[in-house]
Structure formats: structure tokens, C-alpha cells
Amino acid sequence: MSEPCRVSFRDGRLASRKAEEAVFSRKQRTLTKAALGVVACRRFLASRWLEDMAGPLDLPPDPSEQEFVACLRSGLVLCTVVNKIQPGAVPKVVTIHSLGTSNDIQPLPAYQYFENVRNFLVAVNELKLPSFEASDLEKDTVEKGSATKIVDCILGLKSYYEWKQCNGGSGPWKLVKSPLVAHSVGRTQSNAISPGSSISCRKLDLSATSDKQNVTQNENLISKDVGIALSKLLSNCLLDSKENIDHKLLDLQNASQELRSLLLMTRMEFVTLRTQLQNDLTLLGTYLQGISAAAIGYNQAVRENKHLYNMIQELRGNIRVFCRIRPAFNMEAKSSIDYTGKDGSLIVVDPTNPQSTRKSFHFNKIFGPDASQDEVYKDTQPLIRSVMDGYNVCIFAYGQTGSGKTHTMCGPSSGLSKNVGVNYMALSDLFQISSAREGINTLEIKNCSANGGLNVPDASMRSVQSVDDVLTLMKLGEKNRIFCSTAMNNRSSRSHSVLTVHILGEDMTRCKIRSCLHLVDLAGSERVDKSEVTGDRLKEAQHINKSLSCLGDVITALAQKNSHIPYRNSKLTQLLQNSLGGRAKVLMFAHVSPEADSYGETLSTLKFAQRVSTVELGAAHLNKESSEVLELKEEIESLKKALSRKEVEKPVPSYKMKENRPILEMQNHNVRTPPRSRRLSIESVTVQMVGSKKNPTDTEVHRSLSQIVHTPTLSIRSSMDGNGVLKIASMTKADEVFSKSPTQRPKIGAEHAPVRIRRLSIEGIKCLKPHSDIPKDGILSSVVSCEGVSVLDHLNKETFNEVDCGNVCDTYPGPISPSRSLCPRNVNMSTSSPLQPPKSPLSMRKLDEMVTPHDGGLRKMSQATKTSITNPSTKGSQIRKSLQTIGKFISGSEKGNSRYPTETPASIFGRNNRNNRSDDKSPMTIDARLRRRQSLTPVQTSVINMSRRSSLGGKSPELCK
Numbered sequence: 029m030s031e032p033c034r035v036s037f038r039d040g041r042l043a044s045r046k047a048e049e050a051v052f053s054r055k056q057r058t059l060t061k062a063a064l065g066v067v068a069c070r071r072f073l074a075s076r077w078l079e080d081m082a083g084p085l086d087l088p089p090d091p092s093e094q095e096f097v098a099c100l101r102s103g104l105v106l107c108t109v110v111n112k113i114q115p116g117a118v119p120k121v122v123t124i125h126s127l128g129t130s131n132d133i134q135p136l137p138a139y140q141y142f143e144n145v146r147n148f149l150v151a152v153n154e155l156k157l158p159s160f161e162a163s164d165l166e167k168d169t170v171e172k173g174s175a176t177k178i179v180d181c182i183l184g185l186k187s188y189y190e191w192k193q194c195n196g197g198s199g200p201w202k203l204v205k206s207p208l209v210a211h212s213v214g215r216t217q218s219n220a221i222s223p224g225s226s227i228s229c230r231k232l233d234l235s236a237t238s239d240k241q242n243v244t245q246n247e248n249l250i251s252k253d254v255g256i257a258l259s260k261l262l263s264n265c266l267l268d269s270k271e272n273i274d275h276k277l278l279d280l281q282n283a284s285q286e287l288r289s290l291l292l293m294t295r296m297e298f299v300t301l302r303t304q305l306q307n308d309l310t311l312l313g314t315y316l317q318g319i320s321a322a323a324i325g326y327n328q329a330v331r332e333n334k335h336l337y338n339m340i341q342e343l344r345g346n347i348r349v350f351c352r353i354r355p356a357f358n359m360e361a362k363s364s365i366d367y368t369g370k371d372g373s374l375i376v377v378d379p380t381n382p383q384s385t386r387k388s389f390h391f392n393k394i395f396g397p398d399a400s401q402d403e404v405y406k407d408t409q410p411l412i413r414s415v416m417d418g419y420n421v422c423i424f425a426y427g428q429t430g431s432g433k434t435h436t437m438c439g440p441s442s443g444l445s446k447n448v449g450v451n452y453m454a455l456s457d458l459f460q461i462s463s464a465r466e467g468i469n470t471l472e473i474k475n476c477s478a479n480g481g482l483n484v485p486d487a488s489m490r491s492v493q494s495v496d497d498v499l500t501l502m503k504l505g506e507k508n509r510i511f512c513s514t515a516m517n518n519r520s521s522r523s524h525s526v527l528t529v530h531i532l533g534e535d536m537t538r539c540k541i542r543s544c545l546h547l548v549d550l551a552g553s554e555r556v557d558k559s560e561v562t563g564d565r566l567k568e569a570q571h572i573n574k575s576l577s578c579l580g581d582v583i584t585a586l587a588q589k590n591s592h593i594p595y596r597n598s599k600l601t602q603l604l605q606n607s608l609g610g611r612a613k614v615l616m617f618a619h620v621s622p623e624a625d626s627y628g629e630t631l632s633t634l635k636f637a638q639r640v641s642t643v644e645l646g647a648a649h650l651n652k653e654s655s656e657v658l659e660l661k662e663e664i665e666s667l668k669k670a671l672s673r674k675e676v677e678k679p680v681p682s683y684k685m686k687e688n689r690p691i692l693e694m695q696n697h698n699v700r701t702p703p704r705s706r707r708l709s710i711e712s713v714t715v716q717m718v719g720s721k722k723n724p725t726d727t728e729v730h731r732s733l734s735q736i737v738h739t740p741t742l743s744i745r746s747s748m749d750g751n752g753v754l755k756i757a758s759m760t761k762a763d764e765v766f767s768k769s770p771t772q773r774p775k776i777g778a779e780h781a782p783v784r785i786r787r788l789s790i791e792g793i794k795c796l797k798p799h800s801d802i803p804k805d806g807i808l809s810s811v812v813s814c815e816g817v818s819v820l821d822h823l824n825k826e827t828f829n830e831v832d833c834g835n836v837c838d839t840y841p842g843p844i845s846p847s848r849s850l851c852p853r854n855v856n857m858s859t860s861s862p863l864q865p866p867k868s869p870l871s872m873r874k875l876d877e878m879v880t881p882h883d884g885g886l887r888k889m890s891q892a893t894k895t896s897i898t899n900p901s902t903k904g905s906q907i908r909k910s911l912q913t914i915g916k917f918i919s920g921s922e923k924g925n926s927r928y929p930t931e932t933p934a935s936i937f938g939r940n941n942r943n944n945r946s947d948d949k950s951p952m953t954i955d956a957r958l959r960r961r962q963s964l965t966p967v968q969t970s971v972i973n974m975s976r977r978s979s980l981g982g983k984s985p986e987l988c989k
């Protein structure tokens with residue numbers, strides 16, 4: 029049992045011994061590290077001091093032991109230093125120069141060093157300084173710590189030197205060994221001692237005796253010295269680093285300060301910029317709002333402007349003038365076109381005369397020489413489209429010969445291949461629209477040359493289904509057109525070409541659309557001296573120029589708003605009458621040649637075009653009517669013709685021959701002038717009564733009316749304003765009549781009633797019933813129109829409701845009373861008041877008679893339609909009834925004829941008014957009766973005498989008064 033105890037004790041001792049040894053070795057390692065650090069430090073001190081004493085040694089700042097030893101191997105440095113401290117200590121120092129020639133400097137052999145080193149060691153020993161072995165310097169491979177003795181020796185020498193410096197060499201000197209030396213020594217010794225003897229070594233150290241106190245003192249001094257040096261070094265290093273750090277800190281601080289101030293500035297700038305930006309944004313927002321408001325306003329203004337412009341255009345009559353300049357034949361020749369603006373302005377100058385002034389013109393559009401056919405058509409297209417909406421449109425090309433009219437209208441040399449003209453494009457457009465819109469019937473086309481009368485007898489109407497059909501017809505038309513070569517144009521058209529397209533259609537509301545498009549390529553005006561034509565061509569040129577000159581006259585008359593427009597002076601103007609004088613949309617292409625020698629013609633073309641652009645045609649008329657009205661109108665037309673035939677066939681009693689002379693004259697004239705296909709009638713009637721009497725008597729009214737009703741009429745418009753002015757007028761030009769100022773109005777009294785006749789016609793019956801309220805302007809109107817359509821256009825339009833009524837008497841409203849309705853049934857016809865209007869039955873009868881030509885046929889008609897009809901749906905039936913009456917009248921005219929001589933309107937008039945004394949002075953004369961009869965016939969001649977202005981613009985000076 030004791031054996032295991034013994035083993036464990038032994039093991040414990042072994043373990044503790046191992047632990048001790050581990051601690052020792054650890055300490056030893058620590059010490060070694062520290063000692064090595066101290067040795068390196070001492071070497072550094074030694075080398076620095078040697079350099080101070082002997083000059084530069086070419087040693088690195090932290091020399092290794094080998095470098096240090098190698099530097100001292102020759103003993104020269106050591107001898108030099110010792111001689112400096114103790115002059116003459118080494119009397120003879122072996123140098124390189126002392127051993128060889130200057131030219132043969134070789135490194136010293138090793139034995140030569142020995143003498144220097146030995147002499148140094150002798151000197152050191154004499155000074156009792158720590159020494160070393162000479163062999164320590166000879167070893168090539170220096171072990172770690174082997175240079176320690178050398179370092180100790182040098183530091184001892186340094187200490188001696190410093191002592192000598194301080195004390196001047198007096199007093200005892202004792203070497204103070206640095207503890208680092210002891211450590212290094214101890215370590216050197218300990219290397220020889222085995223690890224197992226460490227405890228004994230420590231015991232030896234600890235058992236150091238007092239006899240070594242002096243040595244300890246010296247060591248303390250050295251260590252103190254080293255400490256001081258080290259601390260100095262460290263403090264220097266620290267100071268340097270501190271300074272560096274301070275500098276850097278300062279720099280950093282400065283930089284950071286700068287950065288901070290920069291940041292501050294940047295921030296401030298940023299804040300300022302942000303504020304500025306916000307302000308700018310707000311301002312911008314305000315500006316934008318302003319701009320958008322302005323833009324909206326501008327757009328609105330532009331829209332309004334456009335609308336107003338269009339309105340003005342519409343009111344002015346939709347006449348537009350485009351000017352097209354042909355490309356010059358000779359591009360290098362001087363052009364008379366100085367400037368063309370996109371706004372339609374054009375400046376021309378005579379290139380042959382530099383002194384001449386520039387002439388400026390303005391049109392709706394200018395097409396320069398480079399303008400393509402498509403561009404030209406693009407601006408024409410809206411007009412073409414409006415044909416499909418029911419407007420009549422006339423497009424005509426005007427200009428000097430060779431200026432490009434045919435090119436614009438038909439295309440180059442009439443070929444319809446590439447640069448097709450307006451005609452082709454317009455027709456293909458019409459067909460396109462036609463196929464896009466359902467319900468539009470086929471187009472009817474008429475291509476004619478203007479060698480016939482107004483109706484162009486040689487022209488034929490053909491129905492076409494496609495553009496190809498049209499092309500075929502156009503080619504046919506072209507065949508009939510004469511072209512020839514003149515000095516001005518190789519292919520000069522010798523006649524006007526008129527291509528008329530009639531469009532019949534029906535819209536969604538089943539209203540009929542009936543419009544036509546005239547595409548006119550006029551023959552060019554030419555100066556025969558220039559065109560050098562002779563014979564037939566000369567005659568053609570004269571005819572062309574004459575008809576163009578007539579066109580100019582018409583345009584001038586229209587521009588000056590003359591009452592007489594000379595349409596009849598040429599066939600061309602007759603042909604264009606409906607377009608120029610009617611309510612069509614008209615476009616004129618004024619063509620000019622840019623050549624200098626055409627300047628005169630260019631100028632006259634432009635002047636003519638300028639004049640055309642000033643023409644006011646009146647608003648374009650939409651040719652849209654309900655199918656019923658159209659049918660009825662056609663029926664009326666045929667009845668009118670039948671009636672006219674009857675009238676013409678009527679035998680005239682011999683005793684009336686003298687009285688009826690004007691009829692004969694008319695008939696004679698009829699032989700010369702064929703009856704016009706248009707309706708014939710007195711154009712309008714206006715009776716105005718002005719005076720103190722606000723309520724005219726029956727007689728006065730009848731007398732006035734009797735003057736105007738010398739022709740059967742169903743178109744009367746009457747009104748009475750607050751001044752007691754009674755106005756009766758047809759709808760045509762009624763606005764003109766009403767717009768005349770009171771001073772301009774012809775005044776009539778009881779005896780004398782001036783009459784203005786404008787236009788009345790028998791085409792249908794329509795009556796507009798006024799509102800029961802009296803309009804604010806005090807003018808009350810009621811209307812009976814014969815046009816078969818609502819003709820109450822803009823005058824007092826809002827004051828009327830549409831009702832059917834064929835009773836003209838209803839048109840007279842009676843005295844003005846705010847509470848009184850103008851409805852005919854309410855008219856008080858009492859004759860008690862001297863100026864009171866006639867009672868309705870009497871007045872109606874009288875008027876029936878007045879409008880009845882001979883036998884009261886129309887009276888019957890009037891009676892048939894007299895029944896008050898307030899339901900608009902019965903309008904058609906009323907018109908039908910009227911027509912039946914007319915029919916009866918026609919069929920019974922023979923009977924009426926027999927009564928004619930005895931029952932003249934005058935007698936009827938007189939009979940109807942025989943209770944009134946003033947009736948004796950009835951102005952209805954035979955002449956008036958004749959005139960009335962004549963007006964029922966389609967013959968125009970005699971009407972000229974009594975109509976102030978024919979429907980074609982004729983004016984009778986007699987009736988103008």
C-alpha cells in the first residue's frame with residue numbers, strides 16, 4: 029500500500045519541478061527579449077557616440093551586431109576615439125595609407141588590424157575600462173550577444189570621456205556598470221547553466237554580497253544614463269510625434285474648420301437656393317397659370333375669331349379668291365412676282381421698269397410656282413364637301429391665256445393621269461363622300477360648252493355612278509372643246525368649259541338635298557397682238573375677251589352693290605348668274621404668269637381678282653327641303669305652267685284690244701325673247717303708312733293694298749310698329765325693307781300710297797303666326813310666304829310660331845295693343861275708328877279679290893285655306909287644298925274668262941268698297957289690271973315696266989319712286 033503513495037509523491041514533485049522549469053523558461057524568454065532590446069539600445073548609443081567622436085561611420089541608424097563589429101574591425105575608429113579622449117594613448121595607429129602607396133590601396137590584411145586593436149586594448153586596460161578580446165572583432169559570424177563586450181567597452185570609454193569632460197580629469201573615476209550589462213552577462217552565464225540549476229543561479233544572484241556594491245553603483249549609473257538617454261530619445265520621439273500630431277491636428281482642425289465653414293456656407297447657400305427655387309417655382313406656377321389662362325383665352329379667342337371670320341365670310345357671301353402663279357417657262361428670266369406671303373399677300377413689280385412701284389394685293393391664299401395640284405385641292409376640298417351638304421358651289425379659273433387655268437382645273441394637258449386637276453379630285457371626292465353617306469342618290473353631271481343660252485341647249489344631263497363615268501364624259505366634253513396653238517400657249521382653250529354636277533340626296537331626316545357644283549375653266553383673256561391669232565381664232569379671242577369683260581362688269585356691279593347687275597350682257601355671266609347673284613359659295617382661281625412681258629395682264633388679273641374678293645354675295649343658301657315641300661313645289665310649278673298656257677291661249681275681246689296693247693306688245697316681245705324658265709313675278713311689295721293716324725281705316729288700307737295688289741300674290745308680309753307704320757312686304761328682301769330708316773321709307777297718306785315692289789311669287793303657301801306677346805322692340809310682324817319654306821329669316825324670328833294659314837288678311841295685325849294677340853282670328857275689324865284696320869271677313873274678302881286674277885278662283889282658294897289652321901301637321905294638306913283650288917281655277921278659267929271683262933279686280937275692289945267714299949278714287953286702273961294679268965303670265969317684257977327690279981336684277985325707275 030505504501031508503494032502507490034510513494035509513486036504519487038514522486039510524480040507530484042516531478043510535476044512541480046516541470047512547472048517551475050516552465051515558469052523559469054518563460055521568464056527567461058521574457059528576460060532575453062528585454063535584454064536583447066537593451067543590447068540593441070546600447071549598441072545604438074555606442075555607435076552614435078563613436079560617430080560623434082570619429083565622424084561618420086556609414087552605419088545604419090539601427091546597426092546589427094555584425095555591422096557594428098565590421099565597422100570596428102580595423103581598430104582605426106577605436107584608436108582614433110581613444111586618442112581623442114587620451115591623446116597619445118595609442119602612439120602609432122596603422123592606417124591604410126601607411127601600409128601602401130596611394131595608387132595601390134588595398135584592404136588591410138587581418139593581422140594588420142590586430143596591432144591597432146591590441147594597442148587600443150592596452151590603452152583601455154590602462155584606463156581600467158571594461159575590455160574585450162581582440163578575437164571578438166575578428167569573427168566573421170558574430171553570435172547574438174557576442175558584441176556586448178565591445179559595446180560595454182565603448183560605453184565605458186564614453187563614460188570615462190564624459191567624466192573627464194565634466195571633472196577636467198581630476199578626482200577618482202569609477203566605471204559604473206549598467207544593469208543591462210549584468211543582465212547580458214547573467215544571460216551569457218545562464219546559457220552555460222543547465223535548466224536544472226536555475227534555482228541555484230537565482231540563489232547565487234540573490235546571494236550577491238556587499239562587496240559588489242560599487243559595481244552595482246556603477247551599473248546603476250549606466251542604467252540611469254541609458255534611461256536618461258532613452259527617456260530623452262523617447263521624449264524627443266514623443267515630442268516629434270506630438271509636434272507632428274499637433275501639426276496634423278492643427279491641420280485637421282483647420283481643414284475641419286474650413287470644411288465646417290464651407291458646409292455652413294453651402295448650407296446657407298442651399299437654404300437660399302431652396303428658398304429662391306421655391307419662390308421661382310411659385311412664380312413659375314403663377315406664370316404658368318397666367319400663360320395657361322392666356323393660352324385658353326387665346327385658343328378661345330382664336331376659335332371665336334375663326335367663328336366670326338367664318339360668319340363674316342358666310343355673310344359676305346362665301347366668295348373666296350385664290351391666286352396661283354404658274355412656274356416660269358424660262359427660269360432665268362426676271363419674274364414679276366416680288367413676294368408671296370403665307371397670309372395671302374402678294375407683291376408684284378414690273379421687272380422691265382426698275383422705277384416702277386411695287387403693287388400689293390391680298391387674297392385668301394397664294395399658291396406659288398412650286399405648289400402642287402394636291403396642295404391646291406386641299407384648300408378647295410372644304411367647298412367640295414359643302415356641296416354634299418346642300419350648298420351650291422361654283423369654282424372658276426380666271427386668268428390670262430397660258431397662265432395655267434386648264435392645268436389647275438383639268439390637269440396637265442388635260443391628261444388625267446398624274447397631276448390631276450381640281451375637277452377630277454373634286455369628283456372623286458364627291459363619289460367618296462357619296463359612298464360613305466348612305467341615302468345620297470347618284471350624281472348627275474352636265475358638261476357643256478357655253479355656246480348655248482342660259483339653259484345651254486346642247487348640254488345634256490347624264491347620271492354617273494363613278495369617277496370613270498365622269499372621266500368619259502369629261503373627255504367627251506373636251507372633244508367638243510376647241511384647243512389650238514397660239515403664240516402665247518401651245519394648247520390654248522378657245523372656249524369656256526363648264527362642268528356642272530347636280531347632287532340629289534336625302535338626309536337622315538328625309539329632307540331632300542339638291543345642290544350643284546360648277547367647275548368652270550374659262551378661256552383666257554388674250555391680247556391679240558401677242559397671241560398673234562387671225563381669222564376664226566381672232567374672232568374667238570374677241571368673243572372670249574368680250575365675255576370676260578362682261579364678267580368684269582358684273583363683278584364690278586356686284587362689288588359696288590349696284591341695283592342693276594348686267595348678267596344678260598353675255599352668256600357666260602348668265603350662266604354664272606345663279607352662282608354670283610344667288611346664294612352659292614364661290615371660289616375663284618386667279619392665275620398669273622410670272623413672265624415680265626405678261627406684267628400688264630398679271631396686274632389686270634390681280635386687280636380683277638381683288639375686285640372679286642370685295643363682292644358680298646350674301647349668306648350661302650342651304651338647298652335642303654322636306655320631300656313633301658319639294659313635291660308640292662314641283663306640283664305648283666306644273667300648275668303654274670298650265671295656268672300660263674291657259675292665259676296665253678285666252679282670246680282677247682276686240683274692244684279690249686287697245687286696253688290690252690301691252691299684252692300684245694308683250695306677246696310680240698315673247699317672239700323675240702323666249703320665255704324664261706324661271707318664275708316671273710313682281711319682286712316685293714311694301715306699303716307703309718306713316719302719320720298721326722295709328723289706326724288706318726279699311727279704305728286707307730284697301731287703297732294702299734289695291735295699289736300693290738295689281739298682281740296675284742300670295743307672298744305678303746306685313747307689320748306695324750309703334751308709330752303706326754304698316755308694312756307689307758314679301759319675304760325676299762324683307763329685312764332690307766324693314767331695316768330702312770323711317771326717313772328713307774316712302775310715306776303714304778290716305779290718298780297717295782307709294783308702292784315698292786320687289787318680289788312676290790306663287791310657289792307655295794306658308795304662313796307664320798306671330799306670338800301672342802308683343803316683341804320688345806315694338807315691331808310686330810306676320811308673314812305669309814310663297815316660297816313653300818320658312819322664309820322668316822332673321823327678322824323678329826323669335827316672335828313667331830309657325831302655323832299654316834293661307835289667309836293674307838291675317839297678316840294685318842290691327843292696332844297695337846300690348847295685350848292683344850296678333851292671331852288673325854282675334855283681329856278686331858271694326859270700322860268705327862277712322863284708322864282702324866278692316867274687319868277680318870271684309871278684309872279677307874277684299875284681299876281674296878285682290879289676289880284673285882279674274883273670277884275669284886283664288887278667292888275660293890283663299891276661302892278654302894281661310895279656316896284657321898293651327899296644327900302644323902296639316903300644312904301639306906292645306907297646300908294641297910290650295911293647289912286643288914288653283915287646279916279648279918285653271919280648269920274653270922274658260923268660265924272665268926267670260927266674266928273677265930265685267931268682273932275686273934277694279935270692279936271687285938270698287939264693289940267691295942262702295943260703302944266707303946274714298947273707294948271712288950280707287951287707284952286700280954285698267955293699266956294696273958293689265959299689269960296684274962301680265963304678271964300671271966311667264967312673259968317678262970311687260971313686267972319690266974312695272975317691276976322696279978326684275979328677279980334678275982332689272983330695275984324700273986318708275987317704281988323706284
Ligand SMILES: Nc1ncnc2c1ncn2[C@@H]1O[C@H](COP(=O)(O)OP(=O)(O)OP(=O)(O)O)[C@@H](O)[C@H]1O
Nearest residue numbers: 354429430431432433434435440517520521551552
Ligand atoms: N402649275 C403649273 N405647273 C406646271 N406647269 C404648268 C402649271 N400651270 C400651267 N402649266 C403649263 O403651262 C402651260 C399653259 O397652261 P394652260 O394651258 O393650263 O393655260 P391656260 O390658262 O388654260 O391657257 P388658255 O387660257 O390659253 O387655255 C401648259 O403647258 C401647262 O402644262
